[in-house]
Amino acid sequence: MNISGFSNTPADSSLKSSDQAKTFILPEQCFEKNIACTWRRGNTFTIYPRSQIVNKTPTNTIDNKILNIRQEILLFTSILRKLVNESNGTFLSLQKTAENAKNSDNQVEFLKLSRQYRSIVRVCIESLQEAAEKETDSLEKNSLLSHITIFYSIECIWHLSEILFIDNIPGDIVLPFLLEWVRFHFPCHEQTAAQMLEACERGSEDHPQYWDTVVGMVVQGRIDVARALLKLHSSAELNEFKLVDNSLRTMPVYSVYGGVSSGEFTIVWKHWQAECRSKLTSQALTSQPNLELIMRLMVGEYTAFESVRRKYASWFDLLGGYVLFTRPWTRSRELAAAADACAALDGPHPQSHLDVIIRALLEGDLHQVIHEIQQMSDNGWFATHLTDILYHCGKLQILDKHQTDVTKRLRDSLILEYGSLLMEHKSLWSVGLSYLASCPPEGLRRAELLLEKIPIETEAKAMRIIAEAKKYELLGVVRTVCGCVCARRLRGGRAGGAVCWAARARSGPLCARAAHRVLRAYCAGAPLPAADLLLTAGPALLLDDTLLFLGKYCDFHRLYKSKEFKKAAKLLISLITSKIAPEYFWETLLLDTLPLLESEEPVFSSTDTYEIMLCLELRAKCLEGEKAELLRLALVRNLARTALLDGEEE
Amino acid sequence: MPLDVQGTFVSQKINKIRWIPEDYVETKCFFTGSWDDEVNSIKVWNFERINEDEDVEYPKQLSEYKVDGDVTEIKFTDKNTIAVSTSDGNVRLLEISSYNRQTPLRETFSWKKLHNFGDEQCSCTSLDTMEGDIATIGEDGNVNTLSSRTGDITRTITGADSCSLHSICFFKHNEVITGNLRGHMKIWDLRSPNNKPAASFLLAGDELAATCIIHHPTQPHYILAGSESGSLAVWDLRINSFPASLLKAHAAGVTEMQFHPENPNKLLTSSISGELWDWNMEAMTKSTKTSDNWMPLEDKNTMSVNSLMPPLHKPINTISCDKGRILCGADNEAIYLIKNFKY
Numbered sequence: 001m002n003i004s005g006f007s008n009t010p011a012d013s014s015l016k017s018s019d020q021a022k023t024f025i026l027p028e029q030c031f032e033k034n035i036a037c038t039w040r041r042g043n044t045f046t047i048y049p050r051s052q053i054v055n056k057t058p059t060n061t062i063d064n065k066i067l068n069i070r071q072e073i074l075l076f077t078s079i080l081r082k083l084v085n086e087s088n089g090t091f092l093s094l095q096k097t098a099e100n101a102k103n104s105d106n107q108v109e110f111l112k113l114s115r116q117y118r119s120i121v122r123v124c125i126e127s128l129q130e131a132a133e134k135e136t137d138s139l140e141k142n143s144l145l146s147h148i149t150i151f152y153s154i155e156c157i158w159h160l161s162e163i164l165f166i167d168n169i170p171g172d173i174v175l176p177f178l179l180e181w182v183r184f185h186f187p188c189h190e191q192t193a194a195q196m197l198e199a200c201e202r203g204s205e206d207h208p209q210y211w212d213t214v215v216g217m218v219v220q221g222r223i224d225v226a227r228a229l230l231k232l233h234s235s236a237e238l239n240e241f242k243l244v245d246n247s248l249r250t251m252p253v254y255s256v257y258g259g260v261s262s263g264e265f266t267i268v269w270k271h272w273q274a275e276c277r278s279k280l281t282s283q284a285l286t287s288q289p290n291l292e293l294i295m296r297l298m299v300g301e302y303t304a305f306e307s308v309r310r311k312y313a314s315w316f317d318l319l320g321g322y323v324l325f326t327r328p329w330t331r332s333r334e335l336a337a338a339a340d341a342c343a344a345l346d347g348p349h350p351q352s353h354l355d356v357i358i359r360a361l362l363e364g365d366l367h368q369v370i371h372e373i374q375q376m377s378d379n380g381w382f383a384t385h386l387t388d389i390l391y392h393c394g395k396l397q398i399l400d401k402h403q404t405d406v407t408k409r410l411r412d413s414l415i416l417e418y419g420s421l422l423m424e425h426k427s428l429w430s431v432g433l434s435y436l437a438s439c440p441p442e443g444l445r446r447a448e449l450l451l452e453k454i455p456i457e458t459e460a461k462a463m464r465i466i467a468e469a470k471k472y473e474l475l476g477v478v479r480t481v482c483g484c485v486c487a488r489r490l491r492g493g494r495a496g497g498a499v500c501w502a503a504r505a506r507s508g509p510l511c512a513r514a515a516h517r518v519l520r521a522y523c524a525g526a527p528l529p530a531a532d533l534l535l536t537a538g539p540a541l542l543l544d545d546t547l548l549f550l551g552k553y554c555d556f557h558r559l560y561k562s563k564e565f566k567k568a569a570k571l572l573i574s575l576i577t578s579k580i581a582p583e584y585f586w587e588t589l590l591l592d593t594l595p596l597l598e599s600e601e602p603v604f605s606s607t608d609t610y611e612i613m614l615c616l617e618l619r620a621k622c623l624e625g626e627k628a629e630l631l632r633l634a635l636v637r638n639l640a641r642t643a644l645l646d647g648e649e650e
Numbered sequence: 651m652p653l654d655v656q657g658t659f660v661s662q663k664i665n666k667i668r669w670i671p672e673d674y675v676e677t678k679c680f681f682t683g684s685w686d687d688e689v690n691s692i693k694v695w696n697f698e699r700i701n702e703d704e705d706v707e708y709p710k711q712l713s714e715y716k717v718d719g720d721v722t723e724i725k726f727t728d729k730n731t732i733a734v735s736t737s738d739g740n741v742r743l744l745e746i747s748s749y750n751r752q753t754p755l756r757e758t759f760s761w762k763k764l765h766n767f768g769d770e771q772c773s774c775t776s777l778d779t780m781e782g783d784i785a786t787i788g789e790d791g792n793v794n795t796l797s798s799r800t801g802d803i804t805r806t807i808t809g810a811d812s813c814s815l816h817s818i819c820f821f822k823h824n825e826v827i828t829g830n831l832r833g834h835m836k837i838w839d840l841r842s843p844n845n846k847p848a849a850s851f852l853l854a855g856d857e858l859a860a861t862c863i864i865h866h867p868t869q870p871h872y873i874l875a876g877s878e879s880g881s882l883a884v885w886d887l888r889i890n891s892f893p894a895s896l897l898k899a900h901a902a903g904v905t906e907m908q909f910h911p912e913n914p915n916k917l918l919t920s921s922i923s924g925e926l927w928d929w930n931m932e933a934m935t936k937s938t939k940t941s942d943n944w945m946p947l948e949d950k951n952t953m954s955v956n957s958l959m960p961p962l963h964k965p966i967n968t969i970s971c972d973k974g975r976i977l978c979g980a981d982n983e984a985i986y987l988i989k990n991f992k993y
Contacts, residue, residue, distance in 0.1 A: 082659035430981055457771075464965070467903060532836075
């Protein structure tokens with residue numbers, strides 16, 4: 001069993017950035033010296049004082065403490081638990097779809113599920129925002145805000161991955177989707193534009209943001225909005241404005257279904273851009289520098305993009321526009337060049353984490369993407385789910401340094417890690433289990449180990465764990481859990497419960513243990529317990545001889561109580577002759593014959609009496625002294641009255 | 651209108667869910683009881699529209715009452731009072747204000763460690779109520795009856811079962827039926843002073859637990875029990891002993907059953923396998939008219955079963971039904987509201 005299997009996945013070994021150790025300082029000076037530490041369940045470990053030297057002076061006043069240290073798990077907070085549970089549903093549907101998709105191509109289903117994931121993330125962001133608004137404690141608020149940032153990036157990366165790898169874009173012309181992505185995640189100037197259009201006043205250029213907004217709309221590819229805004233300028237009647245408006249209006253837009261081949265479109269497009277360029281060189285726009293800038297953007301002039309870059313928070317804002325005005329026919333594989341160019345607009349800036357991920361995505365380097373998103377502090381939620389869906393879409397191929405395909409191993413290791421993490425939680429264990437179960441065989445072996453460690457407080461919990469274990473055919477777990485409850489019942493002196501759980505475990509030894517306990521208690525003078533159970537237990541009694549004996553012995557009591565002495569005697573004799581009674585019980589068993597021997601009507605035949613006598617002699621040690629004498633006397637007397645009787649019957 | 655299912659994630663596994671009955675208006679508020687979490691609680695919720703013009707209502711939490719252990723059962727003793735059992739062996743009587751649902755629940759009575767293994771904790775697994783009387787059962791195999799008016803323990807049947815009891819149903823004023831871990835059912839006459847069951851019989855031969863028992867609302871001699879195996883047994887107590895019929899129903903344990911309060915021919919069942927079914931039980935009542943003793947089960951067509959929502963990946967623990975609106979709570983930490991149910 002390889003519990004730490006994730007550490008030797010080749011994906012990690014090639015990039016050694018996670019080797020740094022972190023140092024945490026314990027809150028106060030807890031221990032004098034000599035401490036030891038041990039792992040507890042899950043991500044918890046305990047530090048405790050440990051001394052090899054026996055302290056002879058008990059005046060030592062340092063109060064020794066035991067410290068439990070636990071990793072704080074973001075996903076276990078109340079808001080994110082919704083995300084965990086909801087995404088689990090989608091994850092399981094995805095596994096089912098993938099199972100069905102083996103025969104048919106099912107890209108549309110995958111796209112639906114990917115959208116579902118994104119909507120789950122969106123809901124999560126919204127509830128985080130809501131909570132952040134309500135939160136008054138600044139520390140809490142900050143942490144909520146940082147969670148929001150994390151999930152914003154997740155949403156943004158997921159959307160782009162969906163466009164590039166999950167969606168089947170017709171003709172692979174990625175531009176409209178890319179523009180949509182930019183508009184959705186980097187909505188700049190959108191509100192200002194909407195306000196201005198709503199007001200619909202001539203002379204909107206008085207608005208301080210007017211030109212930024214117009215340029216913003218052009219860069220986002222919202223040509224119609226840009227034109228509408230330009231019309232609101234007080235001097236929109238000028239030739240310069242008409243010129244730009246005309247160029248914007250005539251911009252060719254490529255559509256796969258437009259009936260134009262991409263080669264033809266390229267020619268049309270180049271022609272249009274050449275026209276724009278000639279307008280620029282004719283100096284027609286020099287009087288209107290803002291319009292000139294728009295025109296320069298439209299011909300894809302790099303310096304123009306450079307000059308607007310500082311108005312945006314990141315280069316992603318410009319990516320759509322850059323592709324739109326340089327190579328609108330770009331296919332998704334060719335986006336890397338555009339990304340390089342846009343990222344270079346920043347100059348030699350240090351790249352943010354998101355930068356690296358987005359660029360890796362656009363370059364199609366999924367290995368790098370997964371490596372980077374593993375560094376996000378969402379406890380692996382994103383990496384696990386994204387890797388899984390990409391894997392099922394068949395878009396993920398990761399080779400290790402020996403060029404062997406390790407994609408499945410990478411996916412499995414991420415899921416196993418995530419599943420094991422959830423298994424620790426008191427409530428989320430069943431969610432974790434369903435993740436582990438989705439990567440057999442190792443997942444189930446891990447599940448087996450982890451399930452056995454779940455504390456069982458009530459029978460309801462035990463039954464639920466058993467139900468889950470049965471679902472995945474983990475019969476070992478079923479046995480362990482039943483055995484555990486059985487042992488607890490035994491300790492509490494609840495014989496009936498113990499027998500019942502032992503029977504559930506289908507375990508002979510456990511049954512024997514419970515039955516022995518009952519018999520010993522009875523020998524010690526306790527009333528025979530669990531009659532209701534033993535009399536109705538059917539095949540369960542066959543699990544063990546002692547239990548069977550107990551059941552039959554219980555039946556004997558029932559017969560005796562209902563005064564069916566003949567039947568009772570017969571049963572007792574069969575119990576004696578079968579010799580399955582435990583050694584310590586012989587005394588009780590033999591003494592039980594006494595009242596029957598003394599009954600008014602003889603109930604034991606002479607043969608029965610001989611049997612009892614034989615037992616009594618063979619087991620002389622069990623019954624000694626007066627009791628033995630008494631029994632012998634009764635036996636002899638019974639023999640006396642039955643010896644002749646039996647002859648008659650025969 | 652088609653069935654409309656709407657789920658809300660609540661960050662707690664829901665073990666019990668109950669509509670709070672209203673007099674003249676549509677029910678809006680409900681109780682939930684959680685289980686298997688670090689801290690469990692009984693919450694009061696209300697359905698609210700976020701936007702006035704939108705038809706979608708979202709549940710909003712009004713109050714929370716924290717308890718130790720899991721909430722194992724919630725049943726009403728009267729319109730504004732619930733009896734709650736928890737896995738630490740306690741039983742509480744909680745009252746909700748009828749004027750302001752937001753005010754915290756008020757504890758009117760509580761029976762601490764009603765069920766126990768001496769000093770050790772023992773789960774009170776279920777309870778049932780009948781006109782102010784409460785009958786509780788626990789893993790200790792005892793049956794207690796309590797009075798919600800005086801707060802007294804009126805009767806204790808010690809050692810009613812040698813195993814743990816898992817389900818109980820108050821089907822007559824003085825008679826309860828209990829089911830244990832092995833599917834052994836016993837009928838107790840609370841008037842009789844000795845601790846012997848009036849009758850006992852087995853649910854099925856598989857030795858699996860009886861997880862829930864209910865009686866037919868208009869013909870209380872019909873008793874239904876759900877098994878851990880997912881099957882459903884029906885008895886006619888006038889005949890006793892053997893189940894009139896044993897139906898192989900859900901793929902895994904039945905968690906809760908409820909007859910529709912308005913239409914006794916409709917039965918709802920939920921299960922560990924994540925299914926929520928609606929049964930047409932007309933056959934059961936019809937059989938009494940023809941003075942037939944059993945339900946004519948060979949005639950399977952009369953028993954129509956519908957699935958009310960696509961199966962969940964996690965167990966559905968509880969259902970509550972009011973007119974056309976069904977609530978259910980599940981182990982995926984979500985509650986679902988099903989609207990436009992035809993009854």
